[in-house]
Amino acid sequence: MIKGISKIKNLGIYNNYTKPIGTQEFGIKNLIFGWNYSGKTTLSRLFAQLEAKKPNPDLSGCEFSFETDELPITDKNFEQSNLIVRVFNSDFIRDNLHFEGNSFKPILLLGKESEEAQNQIDYISGRIKKSEGTRKKLDSQFNTITQTVSNAKTDAAKNLRQLLKIDPYTATQLGNDMPVVGVLDSQLLDEKDLSESIELALTPDNKKPSTVDRVDISPSIENIHQEAVTILAAIPTFTNMLKHLEDHPEIERWVESGLHIHQQEGTCEFCGNTVTEDRLATFRAHFSKDLKEHKQKVENLLQRVKSAEIKLTLPKEAEFNPQFRDSYKVAAAPLPKAIEAFNLAVKTLADDVQRKVDAPRKLLEPAPLAEGLASVIVDAIKAINTVIDENNKLADNFTTAKAEAIKRVRYHYVQQFIDSQENAGYERKKARIVKRRDRLHTYATRLQGEVEKLQALISQAQLGREKINERLVSMLGSEAIQILVIKDPTTNQEQFRLFRKNGKVAKNLSDGERTAIAFSYFLTKLQELKPEEFKQTVVYIDDPISSLDANHIFQITAAIRSLFFKQENENSPWLTTCKQIFISTHNFEFFNLLREIKPEASKQGARLFLIKRISEKESTFCDMPTSLARYQSEYHFLFEVIYRFHQAPDKTDHTVLMLLPNAIRRFIELYTYSRLPGIMKETVDQRAEALFGVEKSKRILKVFHYFSHANTIDRLVGNNELIFDVEHAVKDLIEAITQTDQKHMDALIASL
Structure with missing residues (x-):
C-alpha cells in the first residue's frame, strides 16, 4: 500500500517538491482537489510509471520517491516493484481509444462457447430478416403515398403560380407555406373576399386605385x-x-x-x-x-x-374602388332621409x-x-368617411395592400390544399405505416440485442463490448453511442469500433461523449483482472467528468461507487473493493459526492488532499485545508485565500499571489450569482455592478480580467502599481460585502 510521496523533482510543475511536515499518510480512499493547471494530471503520470514498470521518455530526468508499507519505490527501482497499478488519465485515453472512426483494441472478458447459443442466433436472425422484408414493403407503400402527395403539391403550386402570376412558386414554396398556414386559424376566404382579393392581387401597378375626398359637414340646429x-x-x-x-x-x-x-x-x-x-x-x-x-x-x-x-x-x-362600393352604399343609405x-x-x-x-x-x-336630428347625420357621415378612409388607405398603400391580397389568396389555396390532403387521409395512412414500420424496427432491434447477448456467450470481445455499452447507456441515455465488435480484414482479429444508433460510424464526438466512452472503457478494462488481482490493485482516476453536466456527474459517481466500494448492508461501513484508490478532480460538486463515501473499517480510511500552485514553476501536494475539509463548499476555501491575503502584512508573498487571481475570479462568480440568481446570460460584470456599483466593481474585476488566467509570476510582480491595485481590489471587495451584507461577512470570517 502506498503511504505517501516524499519527493518529486524535475517533473513538470513539481520542480522540487518535498512532502510538507505533518502531511497525513494516504488512506485506502484518497480524494485530491485542485484547480486546472495545478498539476493533477502530472501527478497521475507519476502513478502511470508504476503501472507501466518501464521508463517513460516524457518523464526522463524525473526523480521521485513513494512511501509504502515496505521499501520506498523510487525512480531507481520502480521497474522491480510488484505493485499492481491502473491509471485513468488523458494518456490512457490517447493510447487506448480512437474517436475518429478507427477501430481499437478490444477488452476481452471470459465468455462461454455454446452451440445452443449459435442455433438461437440463426433462428433469431431469420426473424430479423423476415421483419426487414416487411419493412421494405411498407417503405414502398410509404414512397407511393409520398409521391402522390408530391404530385398533388406540384399541381397545386402550378395552379397558384398561374392564377397569381407569381414566379417562382413551386412545390417547395407550397411546402414552406403549409406549416405556416397549418398553425393559423382556417385561411379560407368566402367567395366575395376571395374575388376581391384576387382582383386586387391582379391589379397592375399602373392602374392603382384613386382616392375620394372626405365628406365634411357639421349639422347644427x-x-x-x-x-x-x-x-x-x-x-x-x-x-x-x-x-x-x-x-x-x-x-x-x-x-x-x-x-x-x-x-x-x-x-x-x-x-x-x-x-x-x-x-x-x-x-x-x-x-x-x-x-x-x-x-x-x-x-x-x-x-x-x-x-x-x-x-x-x-x-x-x-x-x-369596387370592394368598398357596397360598404359605401350601406353607410350612405340613411343620409338622404336624415337630411x-x-x-x-x-x-x-x-x-x-x-x-x-x-x-x-x-x-x-x-x-x-325631434330628437337626434343632427346625430343621425353625424353618424352617417362618420360611417361614410370610414369607408372613404379605407378606400384611400388602399390607394395610398397600394403596393402593401396588393402584397397582402396576394398573401391572402395564396394562403387560401394552401389551406384548400391542406384540407384536401386531410380529407384524402394521406398523412393518416403515412402515420400508420410509420408506426408499424417503427414497431418492426423496435422488434428487430430487440432481436438484434438478443443476438448480441448470445454472441457475448461465444466471444470474449462481445462480452467486453456488452459491459461497456451498458455503462454508456447508464451515462448517456438510450440513444448513446455504442461499441460494436468487428473483424479486422487484415489480421482477422476482433476489434472495437464506435457506432451511432443510426448505424453510422461515430465521428466528431462531443467532449462529453469522449469522456463517458473513455471512462466506461477504463472501468470495464479493470474487469480483465482476476478478482484476486483486482483486490490488490491501486487505482488512480484523474478527472473523469470533463465536459459532463451535473446529471452525468451523479452517474459517474454512481459508477465509481458501484465498482470500487461496497456495503454489506445500508448500516454497515463502506469498504473498497480494490487495494487503494486515488481520485483527483477540479470539480467541487464531484469532490463532495465522492467525499460522502467513507471507508471506515480501516484505520487508513478516507483522506483529503489539495494540489495548489505556489509559484510559476511549482505546485505543492498537501493536506486539505480546514476551510475545504470542514465544509462541503469550495466557497469557504476561496474566501480564506482572499481574506488571508487581506490580513497579510506582506502583500507581495508569491505563495499568496499565485492563488489569489483564480480565487477572486471564482469567489465573485459564486457570491454575485447567489445574490442575483438571474438569467444565464447575465455576466459576472453585470451582477457585480448591480451589487457594488459601477466604479467599485470595475476596480475589483480588474484583478479577475487581467490576472485570473496568469500563470507567470512575472506578470504578477513585474508591476508594482498593478500589485497595489490587487491589494486595493481585495480591500474594496471585503468592504463592499461588509457594507451591504454584514451578516454574510461575519459568517464567512467565523468559518475560518
Missing part, C-alpha cells in the same frame, strides 16, 4: 333652436306706442320704412298734407331704439336659421322666426325639435 326659444319670447320696451300701428303691423312696417325720409317738419310725400314736428316726434317715440335692436336680432336669427339648411353632394359609388328631416326642421324654425319678424311685439314659441 339644437343650439340655434334654443336661442330662438329665448328671442321669440322676448318683447322690447317702448317709450310711447301708437295703438293704430300696433294693431296694423303692415302699416307699421310701411311707416317705419319711410320715417327716415321725413327727418323734419314738411309736406307728406304720400298725401300732400303737412307733417308737423310733433307728429314726427310721436312716430320716433313709437319706433324706439330697443325695438330696432330687437328687430335686428330677430332678422339675424332668421338668416342663421336659413343658413343651417344642409345642401350636400355625396361622392358617387363609381368613384370608390330631409333636418332641413324640414330648419324650415319650420325659419317660419316661426319669420312670424316674430312680422310681429316683434308678440310673445311666440318655436315648434319643438
